[in-house]
Amino acid sequence: MPSSTPLHMLLRVLHFVPVRLGLLYVLLSYLYLSGFFFRGQMALGPLPALAASLLTCATMLGAYAAIVYFIERRTPTELSPRGGGRQFFFGALLGFSLYATCVLILVALGYCTIAATGKWEVLVPGIALAIGTGVFEELWFRGAIFRITEEWLGSWIAIVVSSLVFGFTHLSTEGATVMDVTFISIEAGLLLAAAYMLTRRLWLSIGFHAAWNFTQGSVFSGAVSGNQAPTGLIQTTMHGPELITGGSFGMEASVVALVLLTTTAVVMLVMAIRRGEIRPPRWKRQA
Secondary structure (H helix, E strand, O other): OOOOOOHHHHHHHHHHHHHHHHHHHHHHHHHHHHHHHHHHHHHOOOOHHHHHHHHHHHHHHHHHHHHHHHHOOOOOOHHHOOHHHHHHHHHHHHHHHHHHHHHHHHHHOOEEEEEEEEOHHHHHHEEEEEEEHHHHHHHHHHHHHHHHHHHHHHHOOOOOOHHHHHHHHHHHHHOHHHHHHHHHHHHHHHHHHHHHHHHHHOHHHHHHHHHHHHHHHHOOOOOOOOOOOOOOOEEEEEEHHHHOHHHHHOOHHHHHHHHHHHHHHHHHHHHHHOOOOOOOOOHHHOO
């Protein structure tokens, strides 16, 4: 095909980094919000809502893969199913364990009390929301922003850029402070980027992200990144300084989560470095 054909020129324009990012953001956001509002407006029961959420996730994954394949002209290896289930499960287990550990630490320090609510019915719709959000945000922040920034500027700058964008996006939440979003930028931004670098897949970060949100809201009734705290399976009541408990923003703004998640992130990052997963900027690779 001659390089001057209209189709070739269109693909070159679509491959331009800002255009690619804009296309991914618009398409993924549209699909995610469509699924979210559909579940709300149709007043679906727990299981139909979960099925609708999984369908939305499959559509988002398919749309992302299509853009990568047809515009970037490569196989979307970051969505490779090989080992994906195992990575997703490990990420989910890690997300649940780390949040539960944060709660136990606060209970031991006397800053948190817990009581069972017996509301098992909140778990299924909680899974639907957590999985949908986890898939959308990881496709966008790690699959798009981190990966494409890394292509041009290398791994270290990509970590900083994706973490800051991820964290400061939460500043739009009512009541969020600069300290709140700085904490989430450091702990979650670094951990999720390290999870992607370690595996070069998105399944580990998706599993962690979804499980952390699910455990925080549906299991322990905590505020998720500044959103109103739901009534989950277990009611947690925080006492004491917001720096310790996270206050109304949630556990992400707690120094306990900051230390625990950042330590985990550093361990994963060191593992990624030892595997040779740190990539230099584009100009160094070309040289």
